[in-house]
Amino acid sequence: MYRGETILSGGIRKENSLAMSQYTDLELQLKSVKYRKALLKYIKLANAGHTGGDLSCTDILNVLYNDVLGVTPENFAIRHRNRFVQSKGHSVEALYVVLADKGFFPESDLETMCQYQSKYVGHPTRKVKGIEFNTGALGHGLSIAAGIALAAKMDKTENYVFTLLGDGELAEGSNYEAAMMAAHYKLDNLVAILDHNTLQITGRNREVCSPYPIDEKFKAFGWEVVSVDGNSIPELRKVFHELPAEKSKPTLIIANTVKGKGVSYMEDEKKWHHGVPSDEQYKQAMDELDALEKKLVKHSIVN
Amino acid sequence: MTIKTLTMGKANLEVFAATLMELADKDSNILAATSDSRGSGKLGPFGEKFPEQIVEVGIAEQNLVGVSAGLASAGKNVFAVSPACFLSARALEQVKNDVAYSNQPVTLVGISAGVSYGALGTTHHSTHDVAVFRAIHNIQVVVPADNYEAREAVIAASKSKVPIFLKFGKKPMPNLPRLENTFEIGKASTICEGGDVAFIACGETVALAYEAALLLEKEGIQAEVISMHTVSPLDSEKVVETAKKCRAIITVEEHSVNGGLGEACASILMQEKLYVPFKIVGIPDEDTVTGSQTEILNHYGISGDGLYRTAKGLL
Ligand SMILES: Cc1ncc(C[n+]2csc(CCOP(=O)(O)OP(=O)(O)O)c2C)c(N)n1
Ligand SMILES: [Mg+2]
Numbered sequence: 345m346y347r348g349e350t351i352l353s354g355g356i357r358k359e360n361s362l363a364m365s366q367y368t369d370l371e372l373q374l375k376s377v378k379y380r381k382a383l384l385k386y387i388k389l390a391n392a393g394h395t396g397g398d399l400s401c402t403d404i405l406n407v408l409y410n411d412v413l414g415v416t417p418e419n420f421a422i423r424h425r426n427r428f429v430q431s432k433g434h435s436v437e438a439l440y441v442v443l444a445d446k447g448f449f450p451e452s453d454l455e456t457m458c459q460y461q462s463k464y465v466g467h468p469t470r471k472v473k474g475i476e477f478n479t480g481a482l483g484h485g486l487s488i489a490a491g492i493a494l495a496a497k498m499d500k501t502e503n504y505v506f507t508l509l510g511d512g513e514l515a516e517g518s519n520y521e522a523a524m525m526a527a528h529y530k531l532d533n534l535v536a537i538l539d540h541n542t543l544q545i546t547g548r549n550r551e552v553c554s555p556y557p558i559d560e561k562f563k564a565f566g567w568e569v570v571s572v573d574g575n576s577i578p579e580l581r582k583v584f585h586e587l588p589a590e591k592s593k594p595t596l597i598i599a600n601t602v603k604g605k606g607v608s609y610m611e612d613e614k615k616w617h618h619g620v621p622s623d624e625q626y627k628q629a630m631d632e633l634d635a636l637e638k639k640l641v642k643h644s645i646v647n
Numbered sequence: 648m649t650i651k652t653l654t655m656g657k658a659n660l661e662v663f664a665a666t667l668m669e670l671a672d673k674d675s676n677i678l679a680a681t682s683d684s685r686g687s688g689k690l691g692p693f694g695e696k697f698p699e700q701i702v703e704v705g706i707a708e709q710n711l712v713g714v715s716a717g718l719a720s721a722g723k724n725v726f727a728v729s730p731a732c733f734l735s736a737r738a739l740e741q742v743k744n745d746v747a748y749s750n751q752p753v754t755l756v757g758i759s760a761g762v763s764y765g766a767l768g769t770t771h772h773s774t775h776d777v778a779v780f781r782a783i784h785n786i787q788v789v790v791p792a793d794n795y796e797a798r799e800a801v802i803a804a805s806k807s808k809v810p811i812f813l814k815f816g817k818k819p820m821p822n823l824p825r826l827e828n829t830f831e832i833g834k835a836s837t838i839c840e841g842g843d844v845a846f847i848a849c850g851e852t853v854a855l856a857y858e859a860a861l862l863l864e865k866e867g868i869q870a871e872v873i874s875m876h877t878v879s880p881l882d883s884e885k886v887v888e889t890a891k892k893c894r895a896i897i898t899v900e901e902h903s904v905n906g907g908l909g910e911a912c913a914s915i916l917m918q919e920k921l922y923v924p925f926k927i928v929g930i931p932d933e934d935t936v937t938g939s940q941t942e943i944l945n946h947y948g949i950s951g952d953g954l955y956r957t958a959k960g961l962l
Contacts, residue, residue: 392766433770458766460938460946465768480770481733482706512683515705544706545683552683553705 367410370644372577375445376406377637380606381630382444382451383437388626390458392466396616398438400541400574400601401508405442407580408506417448420474424501427492429477431485432510432539433467434618440464440472448474483516485509486536490526493534493594504587506535512544514555520565523594527566532588535595539574541603545617562596574599608632653821656794659851660758660815664689666801667726671697677805678702678718680727682711687817688728688758708733712741712755719751724805731757731814732764735776746810747786754804760790760814761850761901762930765939773814774930778906780812781879787832788879790814792853793823796876799830807832816851816901818940823857823874833877835885841869844958845889848899849875849908855944856899858951863958870958878908883915890916895924895961899954901944904929924961928954 367375379402387393409415413426430439437457444451449472456462463471467480477488489507496503509519526534538558546552555561559569568590572583580599589595603617604610607629610619621629656662671677671693679685680702685694694701702718704710708729715727727734734757735742746753757776764771780788789804789811791797797815804811811832826837835847838857841864846856853874860870871893875882890896896916898909909927916925928949936946944950948957 390766458937460936460942462766462937465937466766467768467770469768478770480768481737483737512706515683515707515710517707517709545686546681546703549705553703553707555705 369578369581370640372406372410373640374637375410376403376577377606377633377640379406379438379441379445381633382441384607384621384626384629386441386454386457387437387620389455391620392458392618393437393620394434394618395620396543396603396610396613396618397432397435397510397539397541399605399607399610400603401432401435401539402438402605403575403577403580404508404537404539404599404601405438407577407584409442409446411581412584413506415474416446417473424496424499424503426503427476427489427505429485429489429492429505429507430468430479431507432482432513433479436466436468436480439468439475443472443474446474448472482510482513483518486519486522486526489536490522490531490534493526493531494529496533497529497531502533504533504535506537508537508539510544511538511540511542511549511555511558512552514538514558515553523562523565523567526594530592531594532590532592535587535597537597537599539601540598541601543603543612543614543617545614547614558598566593567596568593569596569598571598571600574601575605606633606636653823656820656822658817658819659791659794659797660817661689662794662797663756663801663813663815664693666798668693668696670802670805671700674724675700676722677724678726680704680711680715680718680725682706682708682729682733684729684758687730688756690728708737709741712738712753713745715753716741716745716749716751719753720749726754726756726804728756728758730771731760731773731776732771735773735779735812739779742780742786743783747783750785751810752808753810754807755810755812757812757814759817761816762935762940762943763816763818765943766937768937769935772935774901774903774935775906776812776814777878777900777902777908781906781911786810786812786879787877788812788814789832789877790850791876792848792850792874793820795822795825795828796830796836796874800832800876803830803832814850816940818851820851821854823854825874833880833882835882836874836876838872838874839870841871842893843869844895844897844962845871845873845893846897846899846954847873847875847886847889847908847912849878850901852899852901852949855949855951856954859954859958862951862955868958868962875908878911881911881915886912886915887919887921890919890921890923893923895958897926897928897954897957897961899949900929901949902929904931926957926961928957
């Protein structure tokens, strides 16, 4: 639990249990399957999308929105709600699908995604309900999130600010400007999640222009750094509910993920950074995800 | 004749990449600098053939431009290649100070420019780049119309002693006719002549203006089409000459109507007291509509048909 005490409901801390108890791990795992299927569906319809990165961060967005943030269409206007700024804006399809599931808009709206005159642009836009910031140019989210976190400190509110970064994105120098400032202001309400899928457009981060060691860099800036399997629902839940990882320090969660997670031929393949599956590939992806769903259900019955 | 009877070329960006390969083959001093952008810059083959001549900085456009300025100061002939939106916004201070003000002859290559990224939206559009670079001293702004101009511009840039911003879209372009097969930075090219109305256009919109000229021709209206490939420094002589020759002028650009080619031409005309009927066609000052590049351009009348109608309205 946050500081072992409270919960976020309506974006405000209350004296009762965390949103965490609302879903079982299995229920969230099934949601991830549903989200992956939906995002592939809308990418296929739009004939465009950043597929690999969507699939790598699906579980992270799932846990954030269903277990951590506590934001709903009803409480979204509350100033000191928990906030999520998706810095790696290109993974917008995953975010749209999760927001639709949370009731911010009907999922069928996404049929217009990227079409002429649609408000569902191919990067997060505040025209869409539930989106906190217009992102898509990399290297902005951490500064923005630090600003929101600083405002919360000024107003002595208890809300958290989360941002999701790509590992390729870490080359943008603004990240380190924000990292320095966030530690200086002791923003322990600021949590950066790194979608550590080890790939960017050109290839492996390590080979393109190495960001490593990531943990030591952030520690040197005064951050608390924790690592987690970013495609594991239970692990993600645990790490979020133990926040802040350390008092007076911002937290970096290195979420080790697989780009293209859930679709065998997309997994860990740089060419699926963006890409639309052919009809045949689409069917295979859906079959694989259906099979996973069945397996999850069966496993839970056996146990 | 219709626009369809013109031969279809490649994307200007591909011509850029092929030309840079040729140049790099002859001169090991030529470098391509990229920011996780070699794929979108069509520089995959370049990287494979000349691994020693490509510098990859990762997703870091400010660093890209600063590093390129440093490399140039140490004698390297650098082409810094990155999406135009990031090169002209994210790295603007590096462009202004490290490249332009410090006079380092880097060629900044803005790829997928204008609204080429279509539905990816405003973060990815570069409809401000010409305006910001026009307001910075010591950087030339060149927007090639077709494959011929693209190739010539890259060659010219490789020999240039001053900073240049080259702007490329990504869709295949028709090979345009032109009165003279010459290319010089700062000198406009005439695509076709006519005295009724003149289209002064740049980049991918020149082909659209030509399409409009062909539609007008069917009605006996003679349109002149000018490729103003260099928007800064502008060929003001050509603008003045055109205003004296034609009954009306329409400027066309895949750029904001604020601060681009249109306003540059208007400024010259007003100051020369040449008050011809005049219209700036570009992306208006509003939240840009979602759509593919073509849908966005059509939406704002930046199309053969749209320009035809604008001309009819003006005459
Ligand atoms: C400032 C900026 N530069 C370049 C891009 C183009 N771009 C979009 S996604 C991407 C690669 C991102 O890699 P990574 O951060 O590792 O994301 P992920 O692997 O999670 O998709 C690039 C270069 C951009 N969107 N913004
Ligand atoms: Mg990555």
